[in-house]
Amino acid sequence: MGFSPKPTDALKLNLELYRKLYLARQAEESIRAHYAENEMKTPMHMSMGEEAIAVGVVSVLGPDDQIFATYRSHAIYLARTEDSDDFFAEMYGKETARLKGKGGSMHMCDPERGFMGTSAIVASAIPVAVGAAFASRKQGNDTITVAFFGDGACDEGVFWESLNLACLMKLPVLFVCEDNGLAVHTPQSLRQGYRSIAAIVSKFNCQVLEETSTDAEVIYDLTRKAINLIKANRQPVFMHLQYYRYLEHVGVNEDFDAGYRSRKEFEEWRQVDPVNLQRKKLLGNGTSETEIAKIETKIDRQIENSLKKAKDAPFANDAELCRGVFS
Amino acid sequence: MTRNLSYREAINEALVQEMTRDESVFVYGIGVPDHKGIFGSTSGLAEHFGSDRCFDTPLAEDSLTGFGLGAALNGLRPIYVHMRADFLLLAVNQLANMVSSYTYASAGKLKVPLVIRAVIGRGWGQGFQHSKSMYSIYGHMPGLKVVLPATPYDAKGMLISAIRDDNPVIVMEHRLLYDVSGEVPEEPYTVPIGQAHTLRPGGDITVVAASWMSVEAIKAAEVLEKHGVSVEVIDPRSVSPFDSETIVASVKRTGRCIIADNDWLHCGFSAEVAAALAEHCPSELKSPVVRLGYAPAPCPCTRPLENRFYANAVDIIRAAEKMLGTNPLDLSGEEFYSYEHKFQGPF
Numbered sequence: 001m002g003f004s005p006k007p008t009d010a011l012k013l014n015l016e017l018y019r020k021l022y023l024a025r026q027a028e029e030s031i032r033a034h035y036a037e038n039e040m041k042t043p044m045h046m047s048m049g050e051e052a053i054a055v056g057v058v059s060v061l062g063p064d065d066q067i068f069a070t071y072r073s074h075a076i077y078l079a080r081t082e083d084s085d086d087f088f089a090e091m092y093g094k095e096t097a098r099l100k101g102k103g104g105s106m107h108m109c110d111p112e113r114g115f116m117g118t119s120a121i122v123a124s125a126i127p128v129a130v131g132a133a134f135a136s137r138k139q140g141n142d143t144i145t146v147a148f149f150g151d152g153a154c155d156e157g158v159f160w161e162s163l164n165l166a167c168l169m170k171l172p173v174l175f176v177c178e179d180n181g182l183a184v185h186t187p188q189s190l191r192q193g194y195r196s197i198a199a200i201v202s203k204f205n206c207q208v209l210e211e212t213s214t215d216a217e218v219i220y221d222l223t224r225k226a227i228n229l230i231k232a233n234r235q236p237v238f239m240h241l242q243y244y245r246y247l248e249h250v251g252v253n254e255d256f257d258a259g260y261r262s263r264k265e266f267e268e269w270r271q272v273d274p275v276n277l278q279r280k281k282l283l284g285n286g287t288s289e290t291e292i293a294k295i296e297t298k299i300d301r302q303i304e305n306s307l308k309k310a311k312d313a314p315f316a317n318d319a320e321l322c323r324g325v326f327s
Numbered sequence: 328m329t330r331n332l333s334y335r336e337a338i339n340e341a342l343v344q345e346m347t348r349d350e351s352v353f354v355y356g357i358g359v360p361d362h363k364g365i366f367g368s369t370s371g372l373a374e375h376f377g378s379d380r381c382f383d384t385p386l387a388e389d390s391l392t393g394f395g396l397g398a399a400l401n402g403l404r405p406i407y408v409h410m411r412a413d414f415l416l417l418a419v420n421q422l423a424n425m426v427s428s429y430t431y432a433s434a435g436k437l438k439v440p441l442v443i444r445a446v447i448g449r450g451w452g453q454g455f456q457h458s459k460s461m462y463s464i465y466g467h468m469p470g471l472k473v474v475l476p477a478t479p480y481d482a483k484g485m486l487i488s489a490i491r492d493d494n495p496v497i498v499m500e501h502r503l504l505y506d507v508s509g510e511v512p513e514e515p516y517t518v519p520i521g522q523a524h525t526l527r528p529g530g531d532i533t534v535v536a537a538s539w540m541s542v543e544a545i546k547a548a549e550v551l552e553k554h555g556v557s558v559e560v561i562d563p564r565s566v567s568p569f570d571s572e573t574i575v576a577s578v579k580r581t582g583r584c585i586i587a588d589n590d591w592l593h594c595g596f597s598a599e600v601a602a603a604l605a606e607h608c609p610s611e612l613k614s615p616v617v618r619l620g621y622a623p624a625p626c627p628c629t630r631p632l633e634n635r636f637y638a639n640a641v642d643i644i645r646a647a648e649k650m651l652g653t654n655p656l657d658l659s660g661e662e663f664y665s666y667e668h669k670f671q672g673p674f
Binding site (some may be wrong): 128129132138161306327 | 386394400401403424430431438439469471
């Protein structure tokens with residue numbers, strides 16, 4: 001099996017999901033609190049709003065499964081690694097980060113933990129995921145390769161090329177379309193000459209699953225279903241998942257005064273905020289406020305600590321500049 | 328044991344031997360397993376190694392380059408083949424934004440043993456979309472290696488080096504070279520990437536000749552020798568890494584340099600060679616450097632114009648005469664365009 005069975009203990013799973021959701025959210029809240037200090041000199045494409053997708057999908061994956069993602073991957077990275085030390089060290093561009101600050105917010109990469117990298121050129125990592133899946137199958141590994149991308153990627157030719165290739169070659173790829181309806185500030189109505197991405201993709205030799213829920217457990221269950229389909233049918237699966245981007249395209253602020261979308265829309269999605277929703281679910285499942293607060297405090301301290309370590313750490317030596325261009 | 332092989336046979340032998348040695352090597356691209364086998368260079372591979380190691384693909388150069396990258400990151404050694412270098416341009420996004428930076432982006436943790444072969448077209452009316460080289464744009468990017476084997480010996484040895492290299496290597500093969508024969512050892516061997524090669528020693532003028540132009544330069548050198556001019560022909564072989572030392576050392580001796588490139592001149596590889604001379608031996612130059620290459624136009628189809636589009640042995644001879652201040656030789660008894668006459672098209 002490329003992934004572990006669903007925990008029989010639903011509470012345990014929901015606690016795990018909440019831990020990751022809260023970490024992703026609070027790490028970004030911490031970025032928002034400190035960004036104006038001008039020390040994190042990296043363009044932030046914030047995950048806020050997409051946490052249920054990141055956490056739900058990633059929590060199903062096994063240790064050898066691989067993830068290829070985008071410039072908007074804070075939540076995916078943190079859900080996979082839960083390593084806020086490395087995360088903040090990279091945001092501050094410090095030597096203590098795995099990448100020593102060479103990647104920044106847009107280019108996190110941790111291949112040892114299956115986070116294989118990102119692209120800030122929309123859709124460009126998707127074919128790389130397809131090639132990784134080819135290698136996995138050729139080497140006889142029973143692993144899944146996940147390609148995360150936004151709906152904007154579906155405007156790019158390389159998305160269709162890659163989907164075609166994966167379907168043609170019957171590769172174990174999980175395509176995860178995180179649809180927030182926007183490419184930068186441009187809505188789908190100005191970009192797409194078709195009614196439904198899912199309907200079109202369903203004409204390919206793959207399975208399509210759709211979901212609008214912001215419940216991480218729903219996404220988790222759907223992802224389990226997707227991976228079972230990939231293994232059973234030896235075909236890729238395309239998951240079309242909707243979410244709402246809380247903040248501006250790049251940067252840490254709200255931008256409802258810009259005129260391209262309304263605060264009202266945001267408030268509606270805010271009612272089903274993935275982090276709050278999961279918290280409420282835990283309370284409903286019999287978890288006490290004290291227990292939840294204990295988890296939250298622990299994560300708050302973890303983030304505070306990681307942030308401080310990152311601030312105090314040195315920058316990489318100049319010798320790093322040209323190191324690692326070639327193997 | 329050394330035999331005479333054509334350039335296409337040398338490539339094919341390199342592929343067979345490396346695929347035999349290492350199961351992680353595979354070959355893909357439009358036409359690699361078909362009856363033409365990329366001008367014979369991939370013939371027999373699918374039959375011998377199976378369709379999972381030599382396979383046809385959709386027409387999707389962009390994604391298939393990323394596909395090769397993803398496979399290479401996971402320990403396979405893909406070889407992606409393009410019948411024309413012009414088609415490789417569809418993959419420049421992957422090369423510039425993904426392939427070239429992946430090792431750096433992983434702080435050296437990920438290796439990219441990806442080989443891309445691309446054939447530079449010429450002759451029989453290839454026109455402006457089947458004749459490009461443009462290796463300078465790939466050489467421009469840190470993280471990519473770019474080689475231009477110009478002899479059957481180098482075709483085999485440099486391809487084997489490229490396959491065994493843990494970095495992305497673009498191998499650009501000139502279509503007219505496919506018909507060139509030369510001595511090739513039967514056993515596998517490597518030719519180091521990043522070393523220029525002196526094809527012919529000489530003392531009066533250095534001609535730096537890339538890819539197909541090395542054939543023209545040898546012809547020019549043979550003609551000039553009959554008239555007492557000694558030409559040193561250097562094949563740079565590798566655009567990146569670039570061995571400027573061999574070239575600079577030669578020009579320090581001869582004091583004269585003609586750069587015969589198989590590409591446009593403006594912002595091209597020839598400018599990089601000239602810059603190396605300006606940086607390292609300006610005072611040793613007895614006359615200004617001369618650059619020869621494609622005319623500054625898209626490549627025309629019709630033969631008479633196409634002949635003028637490309638620099639050739641005659642252009643090298645005339646440039647040498649001008650440089651030396653000698654009278655133009657009577658070339659009426661010489662045969663030029665011998666390989667173009669061999670190539671009967673259509674592709």
